[in-house]
Amino acid sequence: MQQLGVAPNYLTYPFLVKASARLSNQESGVSLHAQIIKTGHESDIFIQNSLIHMYASCGNIIGAHKVFDSMQGKNLVSWNSMLDGYAKCGDMVLAHKVFESMQDRDVRSWSSLIDGYVKAGEYREAMAIFEKMQVVGPKSNEVTMVSVLSACAHLGALEKGRMMHKYIVNNGLPMTMVLQTSLVDMYAKCGAIEDALFVFRGVSKSQTDVFIWNAIIGGLATHGLVEESLKLFKEMQMVGIRSDEITYLCLLAACAHGGLVKEAWYFFESLVKCGMTPTSEHYACMVDVLARAGQLTAAYQFICQMPIEPTAPMLGALLSGCINHRNLDLAEIVGKKLIELDPNNDGRYIGLSNVYA
DNA sequence: CTAGGGTTAG
Numbered sequence: 001m002q003q004l005g006v007a008p009n010y011l012t013y014p015f016l017v018k019a020s021a022r023l024s025n026q027e028s029g030v031s032l033h034a035q036i037i038k039t040g041h042e043s044d045i046f047i048q049n050s051l052i053h054m055y056a057s058c059g060n061i062i063g064a065h066k067v068f069d070s071m072q073g074k075n076l077v078s079w080n081s082m083l084d085g086y087a088k089c090g091d092m093v094l095a096h097k098v099f100e101s102m103q104d105r106d107v108r109s110w111s112s113l114i115d116g117y118v119k120a121g122e123y124r125e126a127m128a129i130f131e132k133m134q135v136v137g138p139k140s141n142e143v144t145m146v147s148v149l150s151a152c153a154h155l156g157a158l159e160k161g162r163m164m165h166k167y168i169v170n171n172g173l174p175m176t177m178v179l180q181t182s183l184v185d186m187y188a189k190c191g192a193i194e195d196a197l198f199v200f201r202g203v204s205k206s207q208t209d210v211f212i213w214n215a216i217i218g219g220l221a222t223h224g225l226v227e228e229s230l231k232l233f234k235e236m237q238m239v240g241i242r243s244d245e246i247t248y249l250c251l252l253a254a255c256a257h258g259g260l261v262k263e264a265w266y267f268f269e270s271l272v273k274c275g276m277t278p279t280s281e282h283y284a285c286m287v288d289v290l291a292r293a294g295q296l297t298a299a300y301q302f303i304c305q306m307p308i309e310p311t312a313p314m315l316g317a318l319l320s321g322c323i324n325h326r327n328l329d330l331a332e333i334v335g336k337k338l339i340e341l342d343p344n345n346d347g348r349y350i351g352l353s354n355v356y357a
Numbered sequence: 358c359t360a361g362g363g364t365t366a367g
Contacts, residue, residue: 014358049359080360087361111361146362181363214364222365249365256367281365288367313367320367 008035010044017050026058049077056085080108087116092125107138115147123151127160142173149182158190177203181212188219205239213241218250226258245276252285256292264289284314291321296330312342 001008008016013036020029033051041047048071055063064085071078079102086095095116102109110133117126130148133140140148145168152161165183173179180203187196200216213236220229233251236243248271255264268286271278278286283306290299299318303310315338322331 011358018359044358046359051359053360075359077360082360084360108361115361141361143362150363176362178363183363185364209363211364216364218365222367244364246365253365253367279365284367285365317367 007039010041010047013041013044013047014050017047017054021050021054021057024058026055026060026063029054029058043072045071045073045075045078049075049081052078052081052085056081056088059089061085061089061091076102076104076106076109079104080106080112083109084112084116087112087119090116090120092116092120092122105137107141107144110137110140111144111147114144114151118147118150118154121154123154126151127155127157139171142168142176142179145173146178146182149179149186153182153186153189156190158187158192161186161190162195177207177209177212181215184212184215184219188215188223191223193219193223193225208239208241210241210244210247214244214246214250217247218253221250221254221257224257226254226260229254230263243274245271245279245282248276249279249281249285252282252289256285256288259289259293261289261293261295280308280311280314283308284311284317287314288317288321291318292324294321294325296321296325296327300330300334310337310341312338315341 013032016032017029020026020032029051036042036047036051048067051067052064055061055067064082068074068078068082079098083095083098083102086092086098095113099105099109099113110129114126114129114133117123117129126147130140130144130151133144145164148164149161152158152164164186168175168179168183180199183199184196187193187199196216196219200212203212213232217229217232217236220226220232230251233243233247236247248267251267252264255261255267264286268278268282271282283302287299287302290296290302296318299321303314303318315334319331319334319338322328322334
């Protein structure tokens with residue numbers, strides 16, 4: 001466009017700024033901001049709102065606030081963008097402050113606040129806000145319910161989760177894939193695997209994506225339904241959904257749970273073969289598999305040949321294996337390393353003190 | 358033309 005000598009106008013900039021936000025590329029966002037000022041578009045409310053969102057998405061909440069403060073005519077989008085910016089940055093004190101200062105609040109304002117509390121791990125507060133919303137706020141929609149279901153999942157609040165499911169159906173909220181994934185995850189995390197499978201089976205296979213497969217495969221794995229988990233992975237491959245790093249993490253977790261050492265090696269190798277880079281979580285899972293199976297030397301050697309530094313969960317898994325399989329010499333070595341790495345690791349420290357007892 | 362949601366975490 002620029003090569004052709006066509007200049008962006010006030011309708012172009014929001015898209016460009018949004019792209020920078022999506023990419024979390026503050027550099028390009030800042031250069032757009034400069035261009036916006038140079039071309040005299042800095043007081044366009046759509047452009048200002050997109051700039052708030054861009055800065056917040058790049059983690060620059062100060063930059064976002066500067067744009068927000070510079071505005072003379074703020075609208076609900078401006079306030080919602082600022083609120084969501086604080087919520088996304090995890091500053092729920094300021095997010096709540098913004099929320100309280102607003103004259104008008106729509107479903108997005110409430111949803112951003114609820115989601116912020118969920119992301120901050122304050123699930124009870126998130127539920128409290130949702131209950132208040134039902135009394136004094138606008139009707140919640142399918143986006144609100146995703147965050148609410150996530151709160152129920154983390155609280156293990158199965159009955160509440162069921163109520164939310166009924167609320168969604170009774171109010172005719174659109175059953176999006178995101179919502180169905182949240183339902184699968186909620187039921188799985190609350191231990192209602194049958195319900196998770198029921199929701200999952202209600203999605204036509206051609207509509208599925210990697211997220212919902214990961215949710216059900218991971219849910220089955222964490223509840224020890226290892227065979228079913230691996231069976232669903234095969235099904236996922238048959239449907240032609242490309243697995244990702246998280247799929248493999250779920251599979252390795254399933255192997256750890258079921259004591260499937262051979263299968264774990266196979267998945268670890270597949271992960272690399274598919275061009276993915278194992279993360280420290282993958283390595284930790286692999287160590288866990290080997291340690292649980294009593295293959296302590298193999299686990300130790302595996303850690304030594306990794307291209308990354310060992311992490312506390314990794315050494316913790318190995319230490320547990322050493323203790324359970326009565327290899328106290330190795331336990332002492334691993335325990336010392338673990339304390340070096342993470343001096344505040346109480347639980348593991350207690351594990352180690354058992355070695356000396 | 359601008360703002361909100363899902364999968365890992367022993």
